[in-house]
Amino acid sequence: VGNGSVELEAIGKPMFLARNGRLFVEGEVADCIYRVTTGVLRICKLFPDGRRQVDTFAMEGDFLGIEASQRRGFTAEAVTPVTVVAFPRKDLERLIDNSPGVARRLLGIALAQLSDTHDRLMLLGRKTAEERLSSFLLEMLERTGNGKAIRLSMSRADIADYLGLTIETVSRTFSAMKQDGILALPSAQQVVIQDRGSLEMMSGED
Amino acid sequence: VGNGSVELEAIGKPMFLARNGRLFVEGEVADCIYRVTTGVLRICKLFPDGRRQVDTFAMEGDFLGIEASQRRGFTAEAVTPVTVVAFPRKDLERLIDNSPGVARRLLGIALAQLSDTHDRLMLLGRKTAEERLSSFLLEMLERTGNGKAIRLSMSRADIADYLGLTIETVSRTFSAMKQDGILALPSAQQVVIQDRGSLEMMSGED
DNA sequence: CGAAACCTTGAGCATGTTCAAAAATCGTGG
């Protein structure tokens, strides 16, 4: 077909992972890349003193574990029960050299991840707590929402470490938005967006 | 040769840029990628309200302008007078399909940038001002230093926007490090590292 | 039903920001 889909799928191996299970850990040899079939993972880095940064949440259809070096630069943990397809690096390298479609596709995936990560630099470097949470909710709305409601599969701690905030600030910002009628919180995991316009204004995007 | 070097160089066109000149601007059509021959550029994003995030400094040998989309996601400005080699996207795409070496190399470049950017997420999301400046100085020492001294070609404002701080905090942190005998500042642009060990301790890297 | 984990709220605090001004540096022209 040219885009390498058929060749790629042929080398994939399905895998399961329980909640909080680890797909890979920082420092390990990176022998696979993965695509998420179902569930959500957090990709994160840890400080020796316990500080944590969640780089991204990998969700249905997302690729993860593509690395520059031979070793893992971060850890991947299951936020929910997870199913992934694993593509062994060895097979992949062979495909890259034989099928320009696969190389292009991988490059495209890497560049899309690079673009997303750059947006997050702006968020972490220059946005306020309110802007960060607004951006996060809009991102989740886009990725998983039905337009109005979001089911957050990750904890407040995960969100805090994703946004460079504390659990308390995340919680307080949620409460403030609820107070202002921007959203409703039927439960801690369920968010109903009531005023998307305000959320977009508050997200600080141009 | 297989790594695509010869093919790649053949399509490159040299270009010059004066101090503060713009190589490309956010929103423009992305028709080229570039490699820096001499000088330093800042790759940054701007908010409508003037807030700025410097994503990276591109220096000798670095590639920049590789984008997922057809449009520029950021702006590239010359911090010093700059010489680059421009590789037209059209020619590049052709090379990718014909030479697996070029595809591999581009993928490698993109993945290296992704890895660097992920380290910066940790810096912006979780590090203190002192840790940020220490990390920055160590990075500069590695990229341009002779082991002890660094010549900073960028302003305090550029450094602040790179580290997600204000000019004042950057300046104050420099002063504190000078006070503590970690470094000397013969001029604002010249930094002499006097205690690399402490700097590494303070950078918060594991 | 009870324990554990998670989430929310409150009060005081700290880091880094803002606003302001002084000091140093740089470029330019007399």
Added chain:
DNA sequence: CCACGATTTTTGAACATGCTCAAGGTTTCG
């Protein structure tokens, strides 16, 4: 070469945003 203005950097003082510490409430799950 020095004087001048412009720009950049440094320093100071007050302030604010988000953090820490602490307690109470809620959900989850065995």
